[in-house]
Amino acid sequence: MAQLTARFRTENRRYTVEDVPFSVPAASETTDLSQLINKLLAAGNADHKYVEFDFLINGQFLRMPLVTHMEMENISTEEVVEIEYVEKYMAPQPEECIFHDDWISSVQATEEWILTGCYDQTARIWSLEGKSIMTIAGHTEVVKDVAWVKQDSLSCLLLSASMDQTVLLWEWNVEKNKVKALHCCRGHAGSVDSIAVDCTRTKFCSGSWDKMLKIWSAVPTDEEDEMEEGANRPRKKQKTEQLGLTRTPLATLSGHTEAVSSVLWIDAEEICSASWDHTIKLWDAETGDLKSTLTGNKVFNSVSYSPLCRRLASGSTDRHIRLWDPRSKDGSLVLLSLTSHTGWVTSVKWSPTHEHQLISGSLDNIVKLWDTRSCKAPLYDLAAHEDKVLCVDWTEGGLLLSGGADNKLYCYRYPTTASDVGA
């Protein structure tokens, strides 16, 4: 059998082996290599326990026999191959399945609570154990997006955006378990599809079907903003059906030619929006100017930004997840395509703790956990949903959440291994 000479290397101090070339069978796969490393470690350290490893060659995960991988990557088999190994990521463990009354359009979770937006015109707060804490009803149409603004031990501020063209700012008193609509943000002329709160927690941005982005203040006040009224609408009638005080936008960013499907804050001054007009636009939040445009050739459903790797990930109405560098000015904007889904990618979310990992939900009912070092195949498929997946989220505490058209919200615990932190 053909042999290859390989040199093994790791970043993790606990599992270092001697830096000498080994001769390994060319057809060996990850399990074979893993056993080899474990044998070496056991030889050096008597109380070593068996650990599964994953192997990277030039930053690409090994997912097939070694020689096939090297042929595909055009790596010469004559020279010594440098193989990096990391502790294998554990599979996400399913934790909870939370039942809703209708489709789940959006989810955002914190360390303590989960906030979901639902097609039955409500937003709901759940504990991490899957217990329903609060149902927030007030919208007259489908709730399309939800977001936490601020969390204290006493009261929390949260936002819900709806197809009824408003965004409501709610105050939730945790102790009394009461919600109160503080402000009704009016100004959009279409369904509000996406909201994002900035890092200072004082502003938020909303993107709507009416092609506009609007920036609002997230600070509750007692004053009501004046709103120019259409002469046709009696003021009294409007008062009765509205919750909270009216709030008008601080700024309006227009430039998209189609519906805005997703917004986010890259940092305190920069807003990113993805739209149905096949573009991702970056805006200056202070001045409202368009900074740059990334043009794709499909409708964008969702966009996510990772401050760790400074990459944008976009899900669009084809099978691919694309990674973009928002800073790049030259033509080649797509850095990488992750392809394994068979339907539209409706939602993507970067890991808040790991620079290489993200999850995606798709219309093919599957949530996939990706590592950008393996773009052909995902790390794990989470195939629990029975219908379209509409939203995903990933919390700092390592919780993966996905909701979809089967009215179920699935939670997975994804352990952050020590090697992740070390890397």
Added chain:
Amino acid sequence: MGWNWGWGLCIPRATGRGCRGEEQGGSTPPSGPICPGAAACSGAPNPPLTPFPSASLQDIRNTVGNIPMEWYQDFPHIGYDLEGKKIYKPIRNKDELDMFLEKMENPDYWRTVQDKMTGADIKLTDEQIDLVHRLQKGQFGDVHFNPYEPAVDFFTHEVMIHPVTNRPADKRSFIPSLIEKEKVSKLVHAIKMGWIKPRKPKDDTPTYYDLWAHEDPNSILGRHKMHVPAPKMKLPGHEESYNPPPEYLLSEEERLAWEQQEPAQRRLSFVPQQHRSLRAVPAFPRFIHERFERCLDLYLCPRQRKMRVNVDPEDLIPKLPKPRDLQPFPTTQALVYRGHTSLVRCLSISPSGQWLVSGSDDGSVRFWEVSTARCMKTLPVGGVVKSVAWNPNPTICLVAICVEQSVLLVNPCLGDKLLYGATDQLLESFVPPEEERVQPVQWVPATMEEHSKGIRLVVQHSKAVKQVTWHGKGDYFASVVSDNSNMQVLIHQSSKRWSQNPFRRSKGLVQCVLFHPIRPYFFVATQRYVRVYNLLKQELTKKLMTNCKWVSSMAIHPGGDNIICGSYDSKLAWFDLDLSTRPYQLLRHHKRALRSVAFHKHYPLFASGSDDGSVIVCHGMVYNDLLQNPLLVPVKVLKGHVLTLDLGVLDVLFHPTQPWVFSSGADGTIRLYT
């Protein structure tokens, strides 16, 4: 009496016709037997008469003349006698048996004939029978007539010394002819003038027709260029020698192999043989055979170089761009909109592309969110929905729905609140005209219950409505009624609640109608033709021949110069209105009847849905340049619908902004391909 002619036997009566009889009265027998008059009149030999029972008493000659006696067939009489009295037919009561007995017993039966004029039986005499025999043999009636009398010459054949005529010769035979003199003087004149050269020496060299005199030596088919030399014979080699070297001689095995081979397959046509000396060589036995084959070779050799045209079949196919260069177009199924329980007949989409409306046979209309396939609303209408149309004006939120005999105008209350509020106000702002106008339909405002469901107006027709379509401005809409009269097409104005019937006469069963997107034209598709009417001038502008058996659907390019027609005989006809009234191209991609065709508003795409369950998307590029014809390339076959009740796709529709196509099927689903 040698000649026994008829008039020798006439009656001794002084009548008008008996005058001849009187001349020969002497020859009449004294007993005065009577002859039937027919013989006398026709001049035929009249036999002497047999005695008639009443002949002695009266003369019964018939006076009717030479007429066909069948004329008297139906009468009891057969004519009139000389006194004008009827001659009755003799009573004939002989039956077959009597006839037979008479034939057997009467020795004169064979010479008895019936006289047609009197009906009497006459027995022929021996002379009469002789006469009949002679006439039958073609001889003269008279026995004594000799037709071969010796000929007597008028002039003798011998030369006599005296002329027959003794006239002297004319003078003119002695003087020269004037005509000849004229001819001679003409020839003399011609010789003098040198026109004729007498006694010219004769040219003995033979003249031949030069067959190739006019051949162009430079032509490509020139003789010499095309010359094919006769095949040459192979020169004899060592094998043919009388004493070939031993290596050319066949061994025993080789000779056996040679004998077993087919004559055509042998490398050598003979067996090399060795002879002691040239003298010992015998006569070549195959000589005649070989000569004959050589003649055959010469006779059958090619005389002409065939100009072969080498055409690569690939070159004959028109050069079409590759589908992948024509992106974007829908390629895969992305979403399935489930909810309807019966076949979904019709689709329409809001101008913003956010909402989709579908009408089904389960008696409901559903409103869907395009991006998630979520059914936002269900409107039960209590009947088969034949057609839905979303108002194309983005400032009006109104959907027209055909249910049985009425068109419902529904405000779906989706999208911008201000917009759908304004739409309601627009409809409510209607002020009825002071004088009631006669309308072909009834406009009924919705009841409270209907109003809460979203229905705003009901336009009640007299017959079932099968199609509704909006004008681009969103105020007028047209409806098609399944009827045979001129009331098939109606144009309505929603803001004024006013309907009119544009056509005075019916031109056939209307399949569908369409408004031109820009100009005031109106397209009416009947089974075989599409008529284009100018709404301003109110006249027929064009009549397009579809070359199809039965048009099912029609769609217009957003530029307005091209339309496509789908037909039930699985053809799709593309018309360039500037080019011709006949199809620019007829596409036959589907296997079954086409149900629906659609154009994209912005992308150069069109799609057709068919009963075979597939949607075919084609690239249809229309150029602004008038000289360049449209480019039609089929790019994708989209499958997904399950055939139900032998029906596949019932309607296709493009998203207004994205290169996406919706198809509704008989399986109760709507599918989105992206």
